[in-house]
Amino acid sequence: MSWTLTAADLPDLARGATLLGTGGGGDPTIGSLLVRQALGDRSLTILDPDELADDLVVIPTAQMGAPTVMLEKIPAGTEPTLALRTLEAHLGRVAQATMPIECGGINSMIPLLVAAETGLPVVDADGMGRAFPELSMETFAVYGVHGSPLALAGERGETVVIDTGDDDRQMEWLARGVTIRLGGVAHIAEYAMSGAQVRATAVPRTLSMALALGRAIRLARHAKRSPFEAIAQTLSTTLYPHVRELFAGKVTDVQRRTRDGFAKGWAQISPPDGVGQALEVEFQNENLVARLGTDVLAVVPDLICVVDAESAEPITTERLRYGQRVRVLGISTPELMRTPAALAAFGPAAFGLDVPFVPVETRVVGAPAAVG
Amino acid sequence: MHIGIDVGGTNTDAVLMSGTTVLAGVKRSTSPDVTSGIVDAIQALADQHAFAPGQISAVMIGTTHFINALVEARRLAPTAALRLGLPATRALPPLVDWPDRLREAISARSYLAHGGYEFDGRPISPLDPDELRAHAADMAAHGIRSVAISAVFSPVNHDLEEQAAAIVGEVLGPDVAISLSHEIGRIGLLERESATIINAALRELAREIVDGLTAAVRARGITAPIFLSQNDGTLMDEEYVRRYPVATFASGPTNSMRGAAATSGYATCAVVDVGGTTSDIGLLVGGFPRETTTEVTVAGIRTNFRMPDVLSIGIGGGSVVDTQTAEVGPTSVGYRLTTEALVFGGSTLTATDIAVAAGRAQIGDPSLVAHLDPAFVQRVLDRIAERVAQAVDRMRTSPEPIAVVAVGGGSILLPDELPGLGPVVRPENYAVANAIGASIAQVGGEVDKVLAIAPGRRTETLDEVRQEAIDKAVAAGAVPSSVQVVEFDEVPIPYLPGDATRVRVKAVGDLQMGQVPA
CATH class of the missing domain: 3.40.50 (Rossmann fold)
Structure with missing residues (x-):
């Protein structure tokens, strides 16, 4: 069912989107401030994917780059709509709706900013079902819609169109180079598709899921109930039904580098009493793999989320800091993200990890792993 | 000997310490000009335990002036x-x-x-x-x-x-x-x-406050160095406060929790600090205040300060009591308590009057509250206990029992047992715990440098920097066994060659008593 979103929903959506950002995706707080400024007291129309006309023209919008850059270099605000207009001009088609390519992190918000500026509705779906570091890591691409042509825009009003035919990896590579030249962050429009193609290739209702998660965490805290139980309960009726607690402890080391346009590194989380093995979480913008010694507890595309040990507030990799008390959650991804074709695009091997994909719910079972 | 002073919105507390021993402790009203309240407090210390100005090796001051100015949105510069x-x-x-x-x-x-x-x-x-x-x-x-x-x-x-x-x-x-x-x-x-x-x-306020504090201490002939508490419990000198007043922001809760730990002996407990205007509730875990792990909002502004996680409710000794509803606060008579409260001959019913009427405290003239209906007094006290208990319950992280330590002059408002939480621990010198917290100073060592980290040498290089910070803290007078790394921050600088990284480390430890921070 279609629904409307107002500025009052933004804090809950931001919290849920941070959780789905699985450590990356960029902090949506800045994104929600951008939307709040642009939206004022108006509301946005969010379209259910099942209700889209087959021939509806949908042009997703997003931001790409390193999340650490976004904490400092806030956009001018005009970039994402400029990217959309540039792609429309290149395609000779006019968008009738926009959509996230990524429901985790700040990219849950960028289409809302475009919608607030243009009056377009937003489709309640995305192509990652979480956050991923590369533009080619999309269920859209896995199931037959190509990202190219893509339009980028920078804060000085620069625009670039990249057309690589059906080669999404080349599109990602060229766009990444332009993004670095633009200062590490660019705004983009890509994966133009029809309403029918959205239904065939997108992960459905991820915006509403992010909103429901953020709201459940807030309400649980308010009612003094466990926010971890609230997360598990909210997800139990979605395409992401399994939640496991992988580890609980204290952040004892974080290493990160901005390299090749990504924030890469790892975090070490030690047991609360300091005795025993530490969990190591490796990330490339998003958390990729959680290892206890040589044991892999969870790996992409399943979600690895570091959250505050008590409040369950999700913590992004750029805000991870020595001394924080955290829990690490593993969340199962929908089946359409675990097919051989999907794993080829964004499974462990796509990140150069020499480990097989094993669903988190089969790797970690029973006590003490189950949350709540 | 050294002096610890806590300047709150309502009261100025002072302690005279020898090492960790409290020689004298006093509580005086905060004066509108700050200075005379401190002069009074130091005089009162000397009356309790005589000392010569030359015997004082340091004066440590904690103040809530800066955070109050922001919360109350006054005395701020354009x-x-x-x-x-x-x-x-x-x-x-x-x-x-x-x-x-x-x-x-x-x-x-x-x-x-x-x-x-x-x-x-x-x-x-x-x-x-x-x-x-x-x-x-x-x-x-x-x-x-x-x-x-x-x-x-x-x-x-x-x-x-x-x-x-x-x-x-x-x-x-x-x-x-x-x-x-x-x-x-x-x-x-x-x-x-x-x-x-x-x-x-x-x-501007920083200049005014620091001038006032310095003048007050110097007026007593004390020439020892003056330090102010920072958010993390370490000390800074007056010149630093003039430039960076924001660094004192959360020193109030830090001092009260550290004072509660020092006086109660509990390393893990809930601390309820009842002052003149508010009750601040925080958790002490293993001797350290539990900090907020995500963003901190101060007076509605998002910042990235490291601060103790404290919940404030508007109940304090100066809180105005509604004679109809028996509700308490959030309005407070503040430092005007000694003129406006009934027990001091004033005309405003305050929480302090209720405590005196109930026989929990001997303040002012009890005959001036003798007319209060005992049933009404009990209703007010029950309401206070209920709201404080709810706040402690909100802060605790598990339903397991936790000790509740009450400090601050206003803690006379609390019953001996809180509903659902059990007995309330009231340490000796509870009324001046903040001043004790300010006086049991910590000293820090900080390293901030840009390093080129050679391949495969990251762990060793960072360990060296950590050790450098620890050594600096010890050199500044910290007890070596108490030193911990409290902040560690690594910012890559990609435009410099050789994996250049800016590393900032702060280590803090307890001040070796008898020594003055360098």
Whole structure:
């Protein structure tokens, strides 16, 4: 069912989107401030994917780059709509709706900013079902819609169109180079598709899921109930039904580098009493793999989320800091993200990890792993 | 011997300490001018336990003046926020997420200018001196007396902030204070910028307060160094406070929790600090205040300070009691308690009057509250107990029993047992725990340097830096076994060769008593 979103929903959506950002995706707080400024007291129309006309023209919008850059270099605000207009001009088609390519992190918000500026509705779906570091890591691409042509825009009003035919990896590579030249962050429009193609290739209702998660965490805290139980309960009726607690402890080391346009590194989380093995979480913008010694507890595309040990507030990799008390959650991804074709695009091997994909719910079972 | 002083909104507490032993402890009303309250308190200490000014080796002061000024939105300087970052960052100008009330209280002016850096050190755009001069002229025309300058990626390179400060300073003259964001905060433009604006808005008050504190201590002939508590429980000298008043922000809760730990002997407990205006509830875990792990909102402003996680409710000794509903606070008579409360001959029914009427305290003239209906008094006390218990329950993280330690002069309002929580521990000297917390100072060692980390040598290199910070803390007078690394921050600087990284480490430990921090 279609629904409307107002500025009052933004804090809950931001919290849920941070959780789905699985450590990356960029902090949506800045994104929600951008939307709040642009939206004022108006509301946005969010379209259910099942209700889209087959021939509806949908042009997703997003931001790409390193999340650490976004904490400092806030956009001018005009970039994402400029990217959309540039792609429309290149395609000779006019968008009738926009959509996230990524429901985790700040990219849950960028289409809302475009919608607030243009009056377009937003489709309640995305192509990652979480956050991923590369533009080619999309269920859209896995199931037959190509990202190219893509339009980028920078804060000085620069625009670039990249057309690589059906080669999404080349599109990602060229766009990444332009993004670095633009200062590490660019705004983009890509994966133009029809309403029918959205239904065939997108992960459905991820915006509403992010909103429901953020709201459940807030309400649980308010009612003094466990926010971890609230997360598990909210997800139990979605395409992401399994939640496991992988580890609980204290952040004892974080290493990160901005390299090749990504924030890469790892975090070490030690047991609360300091005795025993530490969990190591490796990330490339998003958390990729959680290892206890040589044991892999969870790996992409399943979600690895570091959250505050008590409040369950999700913590992004750029805000991870020595001394924080955290829990690490593993969340199962929908089946359409675990097919051989999907794993080829964004499974462990796509990140150069020499480990097989094993669903988190089969790797970690029973006590003490189950949350709540 | 050394002196610890806690200057709250209502009371000024002071302790005379020899090492960790309390020789004397007093409580006096905070005076509107700050100074005379401290002069009174030091005199009262001398009356309790005679000392010669020359015997005092240090004076440690904690004050809530700065955070109160922000929360109450008063005594703030007209402040401008100038950000270097155009054409980027236009969508969210400085002060965008500030409450209107505070924006008005600082007569805020917000300016965007060209400048700032990309993540790799390239300029976003060159500084435009004419643009900055025009902004500065506009600030002058609007009566701005303090300026906060932020630049995109200034933690990586702060040259442009300094250049802009020089240009703006030329136009505005030496009487306008300038605060630079790279000296205040870390990566995260909006939070760092907001902290810098808060600092700027407090600069005039800082001068006034520090002058007042110094004059009060010197008036007693004490020539020992004066230190103020910082948020993390370590000390800073007066000159530093004049420049960075924002660093004292959370020292109140830190001092009260550290004081509660020192006086009660509990390392893990809930601490209820009942002052004149509020009750502040925090958790002590293993001897350290539990800190907020995510963003901290101060007076409605998002910042990235490290602060103890404290819940404040509007119940204190000076809280006004509604004679109809028996509800308490949040209005408080504050430092006017000794003239306005019934027991002091005033005409306002306060929580202190209720405590006296119930026989829990001997303050002022009990006959002036003898007419209060005992049933009404009990209703008020039950209400206070209920609300404090709810607040403790909100702060605790598990349903397991936790000791509740009550400190602060207003803790006479609390019953001996809290509903659902059990007995309340009241340590000796509970009324002056904050001053004790200020006096059991910690000292820190800080290292902030840019390092080239050779391949495969990261762990060793960082360990060396950590050790350097620990050594500095010990050299500054910390007990070696108590030193811990409390902050560690690594910012890669990608535009320099050889994996250059800016590393900041802070280690703190308990001050070796009898020694004066270097």
